[in-house]
Amino acid sequence: MMLTEIFRMALVSLGANKLRSALTMCGITIGVFSVIGVMTTVTALRSSIETGISIFGSNIFQFAKYPIGGGPGEGSGRRKFDMRRDITLQQALRYKRLMEGKADIVCLKVIDQTGGAQAVYNGRKTTPGLTFMGTNEYFLTSNQYTIDEGRNFTPEDVELARPVILIGQSIRKKLFPAEVALGKVIRMKDRTYMVVGVFADKGNSFGGSGDDIGVIPITRFYGDFGGEKRTVNIATQAADQMVYNDTLDKALTAMRIARGLKPDEDNDFEIYSNDSLISAFGKVADIIAAGSFVISGISLLAAGVGIMNIMLVSVTERTKEIGIRKSIGARKNNILIQFLIEAVAISLAGGVLGILLGVAGGNGLAMMLNASVVFPWNWAAIGLLVCSGIGVGFGFYPAWKAASLDPIEALRFE
Amino acid sequence: MTAPSASPGQAERAAISRNYRPPGAVVIEIENVTKLYKMGEEIVHALRGVSLNVSRNEYLAIMGPSGSGKSTLMNMLGCLDTPTSGKYHFSGKNVSTMTDDELADIRNREIGFVFQTFNLLPRSTSLANVELPLIYAGLSPGIRRERAEQALRDVGLGERMMHKPNELSGGQRQRVAIARALVNRPSIILADEPTGNLDSRTGEEIMQLLEDLYEQGNTIIVVTHEEDIARHARRVVRLRDGLIESDARQA
Numbered sequence: 094m095m096l097t098e099i100f101r102m103a104l105v106s107l108g109a110n111k112l113r114s115a116l117t118m119c120g121i122t123i124g125v126f127s128v129i130g131v132m133t134t135v136t137a138l139r140s141s142i143e144t145g146i147s148i149f150g151s152n153i154f155q156f157a158k159y160p161i162g163g164g165p166g167e168g169s170g171r172r173k174f175d176m177r178r179d180i181t182l183q184q185a186l187r188y189k190r191l192m193e194g195k196a197d198i199v200c201l202k203v204i205d206q207t208g209g210a211q212a213v214y215n216g217r218k219t220t221p222g223l224t225f226m227g228t229n230e231y232f233l234t235s236n237q238y239t240i241d242e243g244r245n246f247t248p249e250d251v252e253l254a255r256p257v258i259l260i261g262q263s264i265r266k267k268l269f270p271a272e273v274a275l276g277k278v279i280r281m282k283d284r285t286y287m288v289v290g291v292f293a294d295k296g297n298s299f300g301g302s303g304d305d306i307g308v309i310p311i312t313r314f315y316g317d318f319g320g321e322k323r324t325v326n327i328a329t330q331a332a333d334q335m336v337y338n339d340t341l342d343k344a345l346t347a348m349r350i351a352r353g354l355k356p357d358e359d360n361d362f363e364i365y366s367n368d369s370l371i372s373a374f375g376k377v378a379d380i381i382a383a384g385s386f387v388i389s390g391i392s393l394l395a396a397g398v399g400i401m402n403i404m405l406v407s408v409t410e411r412t413k414e415i416g417i418r419k420s421i422g423a424r425k426n427n428i429l430i431q432f433l434i435e436a437v438a439i440s441l442a443g444g445v446l447g448i449l450l451g452v453a454g455g456n457g458l459a460m461m462l463n464a465s466v467v468f469p470w471n472w473a474a475i476g477l478l479v480c481s482g483i484g485v486g487f488g489f490y491p492a493w494k495a496a497s498l499d500p501i502e503a504l505r506f507e
Numbered sequence: 508m509t510a511p512s513a514s515p516g517q518a519e520r521a522a523i524s525r526n527y528r529p530p531g532a533v534v535i536e537i538e539n540v541t542k543l544y545k546m547g548e549e550i551v552h553a554l555r556g557v558s559l560n561v562s563r564n565e566y567l568a569i570m571g572p573s574g575s576g577k578s579t580l581m582n583m584l585g586c587l588d589t590p591t592s593g594k595y596h597f598s599g600k601n602v603s604t605m606t607d608d609e610l611a612d613i614r615n616r617e618i619g620f621v622f623q624t625f626n627l628l629p630r631s632t633s634l635a636n637v638e639l640p641l642i643y644a645g646l647s648p649g650i651r652r653e654r655a656e657q658a659l660r661d662v663g664l665g666e667r668m669m670h671k672p673n674e675l676s677g678g679q680r681q682r683v684a685i686a687r688a689l690v691n692r693p694s695i696i697l698a699d700e701p702t703g704n705l706d707s708r709t710g711e712e713i714m715q716l717l718e719d720l721y722e723q724g725n726t727i728i729v730v731t732h733e734e735d736i737a738r739h740a741r742r743v744v745r746l747r748d749g750l751i752e753s754d755a756r757q758a
């Protein structure tokens with residue numbers, strides 16, 4: 094009962110210094126915002142991936158030389174994978190033939206790793222750094238692209254290695270602002286290709302725009318750029334969820350045959366199914382989360398020091414008030430608690446605001462990445478706990494200082 | 508010249524015949540109390556050995572020239588300060604050995620302090636200021652409000668409960684301070700130059716209020732260096748250089 098009264102006193106004194114309290118609060122808000130924002134985004138993306146609404150098609154598994162997210166030669170962990178044999182076009186085509194009747198959709202992909210892909214038409218250029226790859230007619234289904242104008246590759250395009258290309262919306266806008274793109278011949282890495290189709294808008298996803306893309310038949314890609322140091326990524330789509338595991342088993346057998354592995358040899362390729370995608374995403378998310386923890390930890394520490402500073406100023410300014418309270422019988426603890434509550438109130442108010450902004454911001458970002466809205470209750474709860482901790486931790490010394498003032502000295506203070 | 512209260516002189520006996528009240532139990536009992544202040548190299552002897560007994564329902568004035576140790580003594584009596592040496596018993600309890608929290612409780616329940624500069628919380632209303640000691644005493648909001656309102660009415664401020672200190676005159680502020688000192692029904696009211704910041708007419712009103720409180724049975728100690736003010740008291744203790752110079756009952 095006395096506590097509620099002391100609580101009220103603390104709020105009244107905070108109200109008397111609104112601007113100062115608000116500014117001090119900001120530090121906490123920023124720290125909490127950053128971590129809650131990141132955690133909200135990550136949670137939203139994770140739940141989207143888990144429920145299958147994602148940039149990855151459903152019921153798809155992939156075979157590749159390297160594990161997810163890694164090209165050749167990045168970091169020491171990659172060396173093991175560098176030693177592997179590449180997945181050649183021949184192996185990939187063999188696999189696809191072996192899978193006929195077991196899985197209809199087998200998408201082969203080989204991605205240009207030089208990074209300098211730039212499309213040119215009639216003097217107009219896109220920015221360099223397009224995603225440029227060789228693939229087949231199943232690219233659309235397994236990567237969830239749709240055709241806006243023109244047509245998809247036909248099996249013949251791939252078989253005959255025709256110099257044709259499907260382009261993303263941003264390339265079309267850049268090269269053909271006022272013309273029809275279909276049937277035009279564009280230049281890409283010093284080769285020419287005829288535009289036969291334009292993808293519909295894809296929007297942004299991980300690692301950039303899904304519209305900065307040009308794809309040609311995989312056979313043509315090998316013909317134009319050679320097979321040296323190139324490895325094919327194979328995506329296979331099971332007919333439905335029921336036969337997913339069965340299809341994966343058959344596919345592994347087919348892949349081992351295509352790779353010419355003896356029965357006692359281990360798989361010399363990576364398998365990533367939806368499950369492994371989820372866990373790979375989990376790893377990336379954990380790194381992002383750890384990074385954001387460090388950053389917001391530092392900013393919360395700075396904010397805590399800010400609270401301590403403002404509380405020390407406040408104790409000095411209110412020395413007389415403390416003296417008056419003590420002279421009429423306030424105990425040490427009464428004063429201590431009053432100042433502690435002030436510090437915690439600043440910190441918690443900052444925290445609540447940070448959580449609200451973080452959830453809003455994180456969900457905004459998640460929605461831009463086509464994920465659904467979430468409210469990370471557990472992170473919010475942790476945020477509030479941490480803020481209370483900061484308030485108590487950094488508010489304690491000033492509060493203790495206030496509580497320990499000598500009543501006479503405090504009363505004399507002008 | 509010292510006149511211990513145990514053996515009153517001729518003049519005093521006359522005074523007592525008119526004003527004497529049978530003294531209650533001894534409230535304040537200090538014995539050979541000293542207070543030293545160290546100011547760097549220099550040592551100030553604020554009190555050099557003061558002994559004093561005050562009983563329930565006494566009205567005592569402490570007088571003396573500036574720097575003689577009046578405020579120091581008063582703060583000690585009010586348990587705001589502790590003596591360097593000597594004994595202090597408050598209502599029979601040894602105060603010199605009490606912890607800070609025990610002293611806080613004594614200040615809260617047993618002592619009402621009135622300061623020269625009022626010492627009200629500037630942002631709180633009269634009512635809130637008067638309620639404050641009751642909050643620290645742990646009383647419920649209903650009782651608090653009732654008692655605080657009563658105390659304010661007792662000092663004639665029934666109409667000024669929601670005013671803040673800066674919306675009140677000096678005399679009114681001091682009345683609020685007196686109401687605050689009274690509200691916990693303390694054993695003793697200590698007032699350190701309560702009229703020092705007031706004009707003489709307002710000062711006289713405040714002294715009349717203290718007189719009324721005394722008539723109602725309160726124990727009052729007032730520090731002053733004005734003879735006019737001291738005249739209200741029934742007993743005058745004079746300090747000089749940290750020692751009691753005289754202690755006499757008066758009309």
Ligand SMILES: Nc1ncnc2c1ncn2[C@@H]1O[C@H](COP(=O)(O)OP(=O)(O)OP(=O)(O)O)[C@@H](O)[C@H]1O
Nearest residue numbers: 544546551552553572573574575576577578579580
């Ligand atoms: N906190 C302190 N530190 C150092 N010296 C002090 C302190 N408080 C009081 N003194 C000294 O103790 C002596 C007595 O001071 P005190 O305030 O009790 O005098 P006083 O009788 O109340 O004077 P006045 O009538 O001017 O209020 C003075 O010499 C003063 O300088």
Ligand SMILES: [Mg+2]
Nearest residue numbers: 577578579699
């Ligand atoms: Mg004084």
